[in-house]
Amino acid sequence: MKYETQKVALPFFMVAMALFTLQVVFGLLAATVYAWPNFMAEVMPFHIMRVSHTNLLIVWLLIGFMGCTYYLMPEEAEREIHSPNLAYLQLAIFAFAGAAALVGYQFGIHEGREFLEQPFWVKVLITISFLMFLFNTSMTLLKGRKTAINMVLMLGLWLAAVFWLFAFYNPTNLAVDKLYWWWVVHLWVEGVWELIMASLLGYLLIKMTGVDREVIEKWLYIIVGLALFSGLLGTGHHYYWIGAPSYWQPLSSVFSTLEVAPFFAMVVFAFTMFWKGSRNHPNKAAMLWALGCPTIAFFGAGVWGFMHTLSFINYYTHGTQVTAAHGHLAFYGAYVMLILGVITYAMPQIRRVQPYNQVLNMWGFWIMTSGMCFMTFTLTFAGVVQTHLQRVLGMNYMEVQMQLELFYIMRLGSGIAVAVGAGMLLYAFFGPVREQVPAGGTQITAGAGSV
Amino acid sequence: MADGLTKSAARNIFYGGSLFFFLVFAGLTAHTHWYMVNVSTDSAGLTESVKHGKEVWEKNMCINCHSIMGEGAYFAPELGNVWERYGGHENPEAARAGINAWIRAQPLGVEGRRQMPAYDFSDEEMSSLIDFLEWTDGIDDQNWPPHPAG
Numbered sequence A: 001m002k003y004e005t006q007k008v009a010l011p012f013f014m015v016a017m018a019l020f021t022l023q024v025v026f027g028l029l030a031a032t033v034y035a036w037p038n039f040m041a042e043v044m045p046f047h048i049m050r051v052s053h054t055n056l057l058i059v060w061l062l063i064g065f066m067g068c069t070y071y072l073m074p075e076e077a078e079r080e081i082h083s084p085n086l087a088y089l090q091l092a093i094f095a096f097a098g099a100a101a102l103v104g105y106q107f108g109i110h111e112g113r114e115f116l117e118q119p120f121w122v123k124v125l126i127t128i129s130f131l132m133f134l135f136n137t138s139m140t141l142l143k144g145r146k147t148a149i150n151m152v153l154m155l156g157l158w159l160a161a162v163f164w165l166f167a168f169y170n171p172t173n174l175a176v177d178k179l180y181w182w183w184v185v186h187l188w189v190e191g192v193w194e195l196i197m198a199s200l201l202g203y204l205l206i207k208m209t210g211v212d213r214e215v216i217e218k219w220l221y222i223i224v225g226l227a228l229f230s231g232l233l234g235t236g237h238h239y240y241w242i243g244a245p246s247y248w249q250p251l252s253s254v255f256s257t258l259e260v261a262p263f264f265a266m267v268v269f270a271f272t273m274f275w276k277g278s279r280n281h282p283n284k285a286a287m288l289w290a291l292g293c294p295t296i297a298f299f300g301a302g303v304w305g306f307m308h309t310l311s312f313i314n315y316y317t318h319g320t321q322v323t324a325a326h327g328h329l330a331f332y333g334a335y336v337m338l339i340l341g342v343i344t345y346a347m348p349q350i351r352r353v354q355p356y357n358q359v360l361n362m363w364g365f366w367i368m369t370s371g372m373c374f375m376t377f378t379l380t381f382a383g384v385v386q387t388h389l390q391r392v393l394g395m396n397y398m399e400v401q402m403q404l405e406l407f408y409i410m411r412l413g414s415g416i417a418v419a420v421g422a423g424m425l426l427y428a429f430f431g432p433v434r435e436q437v438p439a440g441g442t443q444i445t446a447g448a449g450s451v
Numbered sequence B: 001m002a003d004g005l006t007k008s009a010a011r012n013i014f015y016g017g018s019l020f021f022f023l024v025f026a027g028l029t030a031h032t033h034w035y036m037v038n039v040s041t042d043s044a045g046l047t048e049s050v051k052h053g054k055e056v057w058e059k060n061m062c063i064n065c066h067s068i069m070g071e072g073a074y075f076a077p078e079l080g081n082v083w084e085r086y087g088g089h090e091n092p093e094a095a096r097a098g099i100n101a102w103i104r105a106q107p108l109g110v111e112g113r114r115q116m117p118a119y120d121f122s123d124e125e126m127s128s129l130i131d132f133l134e135w136t137d138g139i140d141d142q143n144w145p146p147h148p149a150g
Ligand code: HEM
Pocket: A114, A189, A190, A237, A238, A256, A257, A259, A260, A297, A301, A302, A304, A305, A306, A307, A308, A309, A310, A314, A317, A318, A319, A320, A323, A326, A327, A328, A330, A331, A334, A335, B070, B071, B072
């Protein structure tokens, strides 16, 4: 850690991981209801578990992005964070708003649009906190060195804030409501968040492979260009069946298919830099995450997204378990693994020790990632069966669901594996420092001849 | 990697191209907004009651179990076409009574079956909610879903 204020990231990482744990808990509860429908039916109905699960995800990812930014910015801008106190204050407001929303949900206090259920005043607090964050980091950037990495990152964060404003717009016409709802949801995950993803990956790769910054930054612009050129018009893959004109069907079938390109480019990017790299960075676990993140994102977002994005296929799969399968692996690969990777990279430096607990960290990586993949497979099977019975044969929804029980039990099982992996990872991050270097066979090394 | 391309050229293509695609997208969104208000939805039929029905829908967060026009949760049946499923196209009065009776009958408490919570809607809230569902069913959505099953 070259700059003292990089440690501002630590409380962000801690809060993010606490909320991640809760997200997994609510996910397990909801998955249990799928397997045993009467579970907690009176105490906590399914919709409360689900809203808690998805909102915790969004809140912790945002807090995670903030932590990553505070960690990266001093090194990239070559100066200390503008105001550490402002950072702590802003985190307190955000965490309070998130916690208040979560508690409120248990008592039925909420708005009613998916993912945007936060009560109005919580949305306002989130906005204020995010603006404080943007001010703090932008001031640091303005006074410091400007690189492609920190410019693209800040652009992604600013645009995320701009599109968030559509969360305040709730038209009474349901079709119009949906039209702009996707300006938040799609333009985040398949638009401006990809800027955040690509720049954080670029940062990790510069640090860990030692490849020339010029090369990495050129790649970065190409990747984010591909992301926005395809992702903006790709939004229309959500406009096929909500009362929008039919031109979205051919147009967005093509453009959303192109959305696979930036994810594929990120895989090629990460692996090429890894092989080219001359530096043999001691943090093997962080390198594993930096390669795993684009890989799983490519499958979750790219392959699983493409699977149902053509309008004539989406006509049958729209709003089935296929969507749930894709949503899980895409979010996990692209954004969960990204933040976990940055935390893995940053923690030893924040704690001022050599890379530590790496074997445990890597076990966490494999168990959690396998769990999420298995969950995706079983939901995909459930979704295909559902699509056939309900959408092709026209069978009644509830009857179809009863045919899917086995898949839901397997989903719960894979969820338990995810929880185990997450537990190991948290212990690896925050627990006592054990091994300084990983044991022999688990090394992954870049560069010729060093296998 | 394209060696001919310099970093600053890549940057300019990114900024210029993104702006271009954003403008196209914003333009098409504006047209779609116009189309929804004037062509595909029944703006005249969007009464105070339908409006209120949407508020009831949101206040009770139905979206986190059900989907509506394919969006939402996947735990309970699609409701964008529930009006059609209850025979609203042939016999609106019977559909009204049927949906009302279903909601009033909750919780069913059948062992091993997913449960919908009970809601103590006033008659006025109930009728607004059903108006909202009827209005939603009337949106011209390119014939989705493929079957009344939703
Ligand atoms: C990291 C990037 C991505 C994330 C986090 C993500 C996440 C999601 C989520 C959560 C949904 C469900 C939204 C809802 O509740 O209705 C969804 C829907 C969808 N996504 Fe993605 N996605 C990503 C990338 C992609 C890509 C690249 C494609 C296309 C190649 C794609 C295609 C789709 C389609 C077609 C739907 C609609 C499914 C339906 O009709 O029910 N996604 N995505």
